[in-house]
Amino acid sequence: MLSNSHIAIDFVEGSRLIGAGLSTIGVTGAGIGIGTIFAGFVLGVARNPNLRNVMFAYVLLGFALTEAIALFALMMDFYFFFSKFNFYKHRII
DSSP, rough: OOOHHHHHHHHHHHHHHHHHTTTTHHHHHHHHHHHHHHHHHHHHHHOGGGGGGHHHHHHHHHHHHHHHHHHHHHHHHHHHHHHOOOOOTTOOO
């Protein structure tokens, strides 16, 4: 028979894994953002090829900022996935 403490530990473990899975949604959003940035660049260069060098600097800045968001989401994913929460140490009585 399972006691309440074992059920609570399983609940915390399951919640940790669900949080790790949900935090990968940010990586998907960053991929969509990067695709949108480069699609806008291609369209802009097709309309005015003379501004290619000026626009490319803005594209790199946008890519770097969008990729930073993806790295933060991935960092949170690793934090949730690899953290071990000791239920007995942090137990509130």
